[in-house]
Amino acid sequence: MNAKVKAVLDTILDQFLNGNIPELVALSTYPVSILPMNKWSLLNQLVCYITGLNDFRGYKQWLEVKRYVKKGEKATNILVPWIRKDKDEQTNEEKSFLAGFITASVFAVEQTDGEPLDYQKLELPPFPLMDRAKELGVNVAAIPGSYDHYGYYSQTKKVIALASPEEAVFFHEICHLADDKISGIQAGQDPIQEITAELGALALCQIVGLDGSKHFGNHYRYIESYAQKLELTPYCAVLKVLSRTEKILNFLLKEAEHELCSVPQ
Incomplete structure (x- = not known):
């Protein structure tokens, strides 16, 4: 799996360097619930x-x-x-x-x-690596759509909550989980952590996902927004987190090969 991870990351780096970035594609979300x-x-x-x-x-x-x-x-x-x-x-x-x-x-x-709430009846797609999250002691659940986020990973409650059925969102959050397990992460929107998770999500979409590069433009612009906070170009930002991201991908994929064999390609 190491060779495939490296090849995909190299391809992503090349696209970032050449500026060959697709347009944004709207991410779908679950209905917004008034809480x-x-x-x-x-x-x-x-x-x-x-x-x-x-x-x-x-x-x-x-x-x-x-x-x-x-x-x-x-x-x-x-x-x-x-x-x-x-x-x-x-x-x-x-x-x-x-x-x-x-x-x-x-x-x-x-x-x-007690009784399930309406939004708890939402069904998540069978994402690749869903079982890997559970192996790591984290529950994956759907939440109502939100105006300010698509999902989150909670260290304290050990949950990945998803307001979107898009695999790219799940992959972003499971990368946060893996990053936390490997070396620990800070609470909040730390730019390095966000860039790392988004680069990892982009790679996972191409390695084990069904959408491939469908949301490449979204990933790029998300990384770009956090790179600006570090006064870096998107290319330099992903170079900075490349080693960290590779460790995350290998951590997630090494123990999940049996699960991925059953994922339709």
């Missing part, structure tokens, strides 16, 4: 998104959809208004006023059990 937390303040949403998860609700909100918080789960605290009622001294009418803020405990869907 209760979408109505929360931006601050409260950010507090929850920092955890890497995206569906938080209060204890009673989970009961309303017949789901129950697992025993021993730790809550995330958000701020909610503390509304008090008092009588107006002049009119003697009872009025409500903001007395301050208090904290409320919320839990992510991954911290609950």
